[in-house]
Amino acid sequence: MPEVPAITLAAWRLQLTSVLLGLGAAHQWRGLSADDRARTLGSAAWLAGSGACLAVHFGAWVWGLQHTSLTHSLLMVSATPLLLAALALATGSPISRGEVGGALLGLAGAVVLSVGATGGREAQAGLAGDLASLLASAVMVGYLSVGRRLRQWMPIFIYAFPVTGSAALALTLGGLALEPVTLLGSGSHGSLGWLTSAHYAPWVLYLALGPGIVGHTGFNTLLRYLSPLTVALAFQMEPLVGSVIGWAAGVMSPPGALTYGGGALVVVATIFVTIASADRERQEEAGKATAAKQELVPAASWESEDCGAAGGLGGPGRGTAGQEDEEAQRLLVARGSPS
Secondary structure, eight states: OTTSOHHHHHHHHHHHHHHHHHHHHHHHHHTOOHHHHHHHHHTHHHHHHHHHHHHHHHHHHHHHHTSSOHHHHHHHHTTHHHHHHHHHHHHTOOOOHHHHHHHHHHHHHHHHHHHHHHTTOOTTOOHHHHHHHHHHHHHHHHHHHHHHHHTTTSOHHHHHHHHHHHHHHHHHHHHHHHSSOBTTOOGGGBTTGGGGOTTTHHHHHHHIIIIIIIIIIHHHHHTTTSOHHHHHHHHTTHHHHHHHHHHHHTSSOOOOHHHHHHHHHHHHHHHHHHHHHHHHHHHHHHHHHHHHHHHHHHHHHHHHHHHHHHHHHHOTTOOHHHHHHHHHHHHHHHHHSOO
16 A cells, blocks of 8 residues: 555554454453452553654654565565564673574574565665655664563553554654644545545454454464564564465465575474573573572581581580570589589
């Protein structure tokens, strides 16, 4: 839909998704305890930050896609796993060689996928669009990192609704401020123009149910169990999944060998990183357990030495109580003796 302004189109993608997520969030909110509700409200800043990252991701991605080639856009957006690995190395966060290697393999798969998705055509490539797509990839690092933090305890719809809703609101307001659209305009001229268009409404419905609910919400569900790097690699399957869906809908040609080959590389990379990440976490837990035992051993030895010293002062089988008994016996003998 190149005729729709970029920021407004990004807003359309999230508006209906937010409504559907809100229904699930209302149901989960009723089941939350008072403590979890308070904890959720206390996480408002984190949720807003995640929503801001999501808004910038979609806005920059759609704008970049309209200002560069599809191949360049897919390659730049697929840089998230490498950026996550680079951030971990730069900050000294735990990451294994296997995870770094998997990220590189995933990048190779993304290259093959992007070429397969476009047939190698590089028309209309532009530096500004490339940089915007790279920005879309960079902010995904923050989005996935916050999601990993909150999804450890926060229910999926309680997390996804405020994040997606705030992103949709920010993009809608951004479109009104920066693009030739109005709130009540129809079609491509309105912030909610898809609602009044028989042409756009089916596409927005597909984006909400497919990439929105099944895609992004599914990946956010996985963040509770998998590392952000693994989920970022899984995101790279979107070109293959999109090609298959488009072919099934009759709007695209069937995926070629390069698309399937690149998808296979990404799948292998995702599995590789998942195993490497799980192995690293097991080693970290084992190291923590060993360190805890080493802290307990000196304390136990010190207590044994104290007991030994007490036994030496009071004689075998004697302690403080034994010394008090001896003192009492001496007093009794003294009282019974003639003056």
